[in-house]
Amino acid sequence: MRDADVVVIGAGFGGLAASLRLAELGADVVLCETLRYPGGCASTFTRQGYQFEAGATLFSGLGEGQLFSRWNEAWDLGVRFDLLDPLVEMRTARWSLSVPPDRDAFIERFCKLPNADPEALRAFFHTQRRVADVLWQLFDDPSLLPPLGGTSVLRHLGRSLAYGPVVRWMGRPLSDLIDHHGLTGWEPLRIYLDAVSQITVQAPSAEAEAPFAMAAMDYFFRGTGHVHGGIGRLAWGLTEAIQRAGGEVQLANRVKGVRREAGHWRVDTRNAEIRAGTIVANVLPQSLSTMAEPALNGALSDVESSVESGWGAAMLYLAIGPDAVSDPAPQHLQLIDDESEPFMEGNHVFCSISAADERDRAPGGQRTVTISTHVPMTKLHDLGPEAQGRYVATIQDRMRQTLSRRAPALVDDLKFEMTASPRTFARFTGRHRGYVGGVPRRVGWRHYRPRALWPREAAPGLFLVGDSVLLGQSTLAVALGGARTAEHLATRLSV
Ligand SMILES: Cc1cc2nc3c(=O)[nH]c(=O)nc-3n(C[C@H](O)[C@H](O)[C@H](O)COP(=O)(O)OP(=O)(O)OC[C@H]3O[C@@H](n4cnc5c(N)ncnc54)[C@H](O)[C@@H]3O)c2cc1C
Secondary structure, eight states, X not given: OEEEEEEEEOOBHHHHHHHHHHHHTTOOEEEEOSSSSSBGGGOEEEETTEEEEOXXXXXXXXXXXXXXXXXXXXXXXXXXXXOOSSSEEEEOSSOEEEEOSOHHHHHHHHHTSTTOOHHHHHHHHHHHHHXXXXXXXXXXXXXXXXXXXXXXXXXXXXXXXXXHHHHHHTTSBTHHHHHHTTOXXXXXXHHHHHHHHHHHTSSOTTTBBHXXXXXXXXXXXXXXXXXXXXXXXXXXXXXXXXXXTTOEEETXXXXXXXXXXXXXXXXEESSOEEEEEEEEEOSOHHHHHHHEESOOTXXXXXXXXXXXXXXXXXXXXXXXXTTSSOSSOOSEEEEESOTTSOSOTTSEEEEEEOOTTOGGGSGGGOEEEEEEEEEEHHHHHTSOHHHHHHHHHHHHHHHHHHHHHHOTHHHHTEEEEEEEOHHHHHHHHOOGGGOXXXXXXXXXXXXXXXXXXXXXXXXXXXXXXXXXXXXXXXXXXXXXXXXXXXXXXXXXXXX
């Protein structure tokens, strides 16, 4: 039996980051992944000669001093990052707005939309930024998150005045910020915020916990771009970095169960058994609960119910002709068919088109396109198996309708189409019932409870990372969360 300090389950970005940080800090770490390739929801897979990004397409954390640029410098991840302009173009029936990488330029562009009140808008974004900056400083520096050492407490005391604006918006929905600045009646702001909050904190502005949503609004401006060749290349780059740092990565090696035995964890995998003092599970809490023995006795029930109030994804993977879009065209489109309907079920889609010079991704100069929309899982699970299939097919039809109205170039010269559903995500990435994207950050004080802020330990030496726990959804957030748990563990392991 192989002995290790830590076994990490799952090579999504949470598990990759935890493994790399642990290896950097000198731990003997083994990362087990069930698929033959890393990245999970942020991987690139090949089908019939096309390379598609499975889910996540926009990448963040590449700005100066940020996690991925630090790792790129330290480990030469062998990846080209394209910082795009525009990053995203949002299209509705009445207006479109392209989001440049420069935040001030973005605000000025927003101010030019019909009937905008520039002064109120600038004040709105000023308030938002004060909150976002404080939170991103916490997220970027794990030592400022619990458990706090003496130095961290002193640093917090020194910054206490800066926390005032954050506290003011805690326990309130993002829409309160719109009201506060007298912008309630101006639809473009509500639409923009609903759309951005839906893809970041997974809830529309009237439901989103304001401080988290305000931080997530700056996601586009924090070293965000595209991984040339597909996001999976970055996952491979991290995999190689883990190995070079002394860690071991075992692909195609599913973890079947974990059992507590004589002060250790025994990890039963498809290929072998591993004994470790600590486990970092980068899976959903429901999967960990099924794997663990003795039973976790509800230790993760709060996270499980948050996951169950969340979302799945319906997908279209398309290939379009070489001349279907004329360059330079925006590579990321956020399309809204009907602004008066909820931003899900195909009425709101996120599309990512491969770049013209990503020749490996499709034959004959074609471009690949990954398109996603939110599926409310409570609604899906209220249906029987056949009705579920029909429901997802209806959503996919609505996605095609939204495309034909807002981005007809993506359907007019179609060469290939493949669909996916929550069931597909469950089958490929082992995500319990196909829940993806992270738990919704709906309004409430529970997000600030100690249990929600500490690294999540489900049983002695059994930690949960990934998008169901802090820092939450997105490749950057799960990576920061994984690295932060690794640093916490390193102090306990005395490596
Ligand atoms: C459609 C869609 C679009 C998105 N768009 C973006 C975006 O543009 N930008 C962004 O930043 N984020 C985006 N996200 C969110 C982002 O993809 C996720 O928050 C993040 O990738 C989750 O990473 P994770 O490590 O928590 O989990 P996962 O990616 O799910 O990783 C878990 C890993 O564990 C493996 N696994 C499961 N069970 C086992 C087992 N028993 N043994 C071994 N391995 C196992 C899985 O195969 C998987 O590789 C998107 C998500 C979706 C679904």
